[in-house]
Amino acid sequence: MTEAKQIICIKWGTKFGPEYVNRLNGMISRSITPPFRLICFTDDGAGLHGDIVVRPLPRFDYEPPRNTIGKWPKSRLWGDLGDVTGTVLFLDLDVIVTGNLDDFFTFGDPDDTVLATNPARIKPFEKLGQTSVYRMRVGKLAPLQDIFRADPQAVADEYRFEQRFVTRRAPGGVKFWPRGWVVHFRADCVPAFPMRYWQTPKVPEGAKIVIFAGSLNPPDAIAGRWSEDDTPRAPxxxxxxxxxxxxxxxxxxxxxxxxxxxxxxxxxxxD
Structure with a gap:
């Protein structure tokens, strides 16, 4: 039998409800050659569709860094994932799948850690990875957990974002998805100013996944607002x-x- 493609996601706290996971599962199912399974690591599996594999958040004892931008709870997925083994593709809950996902499982070597390219230019000439869409072999990033656990605040202060930490310190280094596979909604879909006042956002040709970093999420894009705190307005x-x-x-x-x-x-x- 063909080995099932494995996609994982993580949901903790109350920012994202079960509808985000269910819709992610629906988008995947319409954009992939089966078999596949979506595994959600979560502290609350209520409301998730029955075909989604639910697993508890992996235990990882550390003192969370404070006043830090990065999504450091994602570090729970860098080590042992119980009965989930082999190669997995991680997707953030707020991505939009716009193309076929099969190539994300065949690109490069199965042992590669592959990240999206971050559009931010925080430091001159820095090629920064984006962990909204990345592939790894389960357990390969466990050494990063050891470094982080030893002094979480120091790691967060040095790297600011968990994605910079992964980019720079992943064992064996990282690779990046081909240009254009993963695009950023604000940077790549929203028209440049001032054209955004009369043109709607578009999906760039060849894009397979659109990510929503920052405060603008899918419900905001649908409504036409920059964040959930804004009121949609005509131009x-x-x-x-x-x-x-x-x-x-x-x-x-x-x-x-x-x-x-x-x-x-x-x-x-x-869905």
């Missing part, structure tokens, strides 16, 4: 708010932080 209303005293940020940021409602996100983001 003229948003421009008027820039000068009538109701904006909550600098003028330049307010003007840039606009996105029109995005129908294709609503079409794809479903």
């Amino acid at each position: 003229r209303e948003h421009l008027r708010a820039a000068f009538d005293g109701t904006r909550r940020e600098s003028l330049s940021r307010h003007l840039r932080h606009y996105v029109r409602p995005t129908p294709w996100v609503e079409k794809l983001w479903r």
Whole structure:
């Protein structure tokens, strides 16, 4: 029999409800050659569809770093995952699958740690990985857990983001998905300013997964707002708010932080 493709995700706390996992499972099922299975590591499996494999959050005793940007709880997945072994593809809960996923399992060597390329240019000439979509062999990143556990705050202070820590310290180094496979909604789909006021976001040709880093998530893209705290506005209303005293940020940021409602996100983001 053909070996099942394994996709894993992690859900902790209350930021993302079960609908995120269920919709991720639906998008995967429509975009992959079976067999496959989605395994969700979570502290609350209520509401998840029955065809999703539910496993408890892997135990990893450490003192969480404070006032740090990175999503360090993802470090729970770097070590032993119980009955989940072999090669796994990790997906964030808030991604949108826009193309076929089969190539993510055949690219490179099965033992490679493969990351998406981060569009951020935080340091000059730095090639930073993005852990919203990455592949690993289970247990290969366990040495990173040992380094992190020894002094979580020091690691967080040095690397800021867990993805920079993985990029720089993964055993054997990392590889990156081919350019264009994984794209960033704000950086690659939203039209440049000021065209975003009259053009809706588009999926770049060849993109297989769209990631949503930051405060703009799929429900925001559907509604046409920059974050869940914003009120969707028509272009003229948003421009008027820039000068009538109701904006909550600098003028330049307010003007840039606009996105029109995005129908294709609503079409794809479903069970």
